[in-house]
Amino acid sequence: MSGDLVALVGPEELVAADLEARLRAPGVGAVVTFVGTVRDNDAGRAVTALVYEAHPDAGGVLAGLLADFLAAHPAVSGIAAAHRTGRLAVGEVAFVACVAAAHRREAFAAAAELVDAVKANLPIWKLQEFADGTREWVNAL
Numbered sequence: 001m002s003g004d005l006v007a008l009v010g011p012e013e014l015v016a017a018d019l020e021a022r023l024r025a026p027g028v029g030a031v032v033t034f035v036g037t038v039r040d041n042d043a044g045r046a047v048t049a050l051v052y053e054a055h056p057d058a059g060g061v062l063a064g065l066l067a068d069f070l071a072a073h074p075a076v077s078g079i080a081a082a083h084r085t086g087r088l089a090v091g092e093v094a095f096v097a098c099v100a101a102a103h104r105r106e107a108f109a110a111a112a113e114l115v116d117a118v119k120a121n122l123p124i125w126k127l128q129e130f131a132d133g134t135r136e137w138v139n140a141l
Contacts, residue, residue, distance in 0.1 A: 003070055004078030004100070007063040009054050009124070011086040014093045023078040023100035030107035034115050036095035038088045046131035052085045052094065055123035065121055069114055075106040081118050 006022050008014075016035050023031055038050050055061070066079050078100040088094055097115050101107040126138045 004080075005063070005066050005070055006078075006080035006082070006098075007059060007066050008080075008082035009059040009062055009085065009122075011084060014082050014084055014096050016093070016096045016098070019080040019082060019096055019098045023080055023098055025077065025100070027102055028077055028100045029102050030104040031098055031100045032104070032107040032111040033099075034095075034097045034111055035093055036115075038090050038092050038094055040090045042128060047090065047128055048131050049087055049089050049129045050094065051087045051127040051129070052083070053125050053127070054083070054085045058083075058123050062118065062122055065117060066114075069110075069117060073106075073110050073113075075103070076101050076110050079110075079114060081114065083118070083122060083124055085124070 004023055006019060016033050020031050020033055040047055062081060066081060070076060070079055076099055080098040082096045084094050099107050099111040099114055128136045128138060
């Protein structure tokens with residue numbers, strides 16, 4: 001397999017199908033995709049928007065994380081992950097992760113692991129804006 005890798009961090013709108021298409025190949029039997037969207041609530045509070053800020057090296061960190069992940073998962077033929085930055089309204093796509101493999105079982109397992117790894121290690125912080133006018137940072141160090 002080719003070991004395709006796509007890592008994107010920035011303000012551009014994310015389209016999951018575009019990332020999936022970059023991973024398709026003759027030996028790929030499964031592409032599993034996770035799409036994270038901005039929801040309208042958090043812990044019972046009404047959310048109106050999220051603002052994502054990324055460390056200047058976030059793109060490089062994501063690329064390195066994906067390369068390490070790909071090397072550690074020989075059944076995975078390609079991976080893609082993209083995270084938006086900037087202000088996002090409820091319903092907008094904030095994060096996409098795709099995993100390609102020959103078989104679905106490996107693709108599903110790797111996709112779940114990849115999402116957790118990116119969320120735990122990518123230096124991106126979010127500011128939640130609530131309907132009552134308050135704001136709260138999440139994952140801020």
